[in-house]
Amino acid sequence: MTNSPMPLLRIDQVAKSFGKTRAVDGVSLDIHENEFFALLGPSGCGKTTLLRMLAGFEALDSGQILLSGKDISPLPPEKRPLNLMFQSYALFPHMTVRQNLNYGLEMERLPRKVIRTRVDETLASTDLTALADRKPDQLSGGQKQRVALARALVKRPKVLLLDEPLGALDKKLRERMQLELKRLQHEAGITFIIVTHDQEEALVMADRMAILKDGKLLQAGTPEEIYEEPADRFVANFIGIMNFLDGEIDGTHAFVVDGSRHPIAVRHGPRKATLAVRPEHVRITERADGLGVVITDVAYHGLDRVLHTKTVASGKPLQLRLSAAEGQRYAAGQTIMIALDAAKCRIY
């Protein structure tokens, strides 16, 4: 009863080297139907190579890729029900928007009427109906982006693979397109796998995401899981803002930093450790045994204010996030006592 359903896509111990570089190093991942899945990691971590292997443009050294339980590794790209949208939009410049969309369906030799209906539907859902007769050089960057997306969607792939799809857009348009992509994915009911190096973009859009580094999978999970429970120090640092404090666990559920004791949920015996805590899980306290910090800057972020501080005893940097109203009471140069939210601290 509780068995998880067979994933749409199973990536099983997949590996690929280029010479001595292990671009993808034994990655296993399950991706489910209708999921918006993000592959995230720093430059060179193997995201694009993994995506190209899924699309069939890169052969596997070892491992398997199963689609609905069937090994698709032997299939050439055009035989796979996965469609890759390239970083460069690769639109045909001499064709109108409509012709660009028609093209893929004509190649499939679909009846004219079917092509017409499907293209009309796709133009409507991507807000391109009014631009159907324009050529790519008469479109803005964001519009070209939408056409590229429409051209991929019109073929109704089971899975759409997107490599940095918003990379060429400015910040504002990028944020709008993030929401639009999410809406389109939801409406089309297609599984999206998106490659990005932008953690915020992944957090905003993805149902689940995977963090890669040096070809290895470090963690896969929902944005919340990865933000709240990062598997290691690298992930903790890569996603969102994280404070790290070096100190000692004293064996009595307490972490000691600069002589100040902080309860934590960890039981391990005495040892040196690094504690990680998000700025929103640091509180200001009146207690004399808190950790003393000096405020170095108060940064206004609209809804909240971030206090940048340094610990009094050893100058360790520490950020706190407060509501804008609460943060207003503090200024650079003040010394305050802080406490850590025990349940939210992680030890590495």
Ligand code: ATP
């Ligand atoms: P970016 O965000 O910079 O695009 P990425 O995470 O997509 O990076 P990949 O393009 O997958 O990374 O590359 C992974 C590693 O494999 C890198 O070290 C890269 O230099 C190497 N690599 C990728 N393609 C080739 C190739 N065709 N020949 C040799 N090395 C390659």
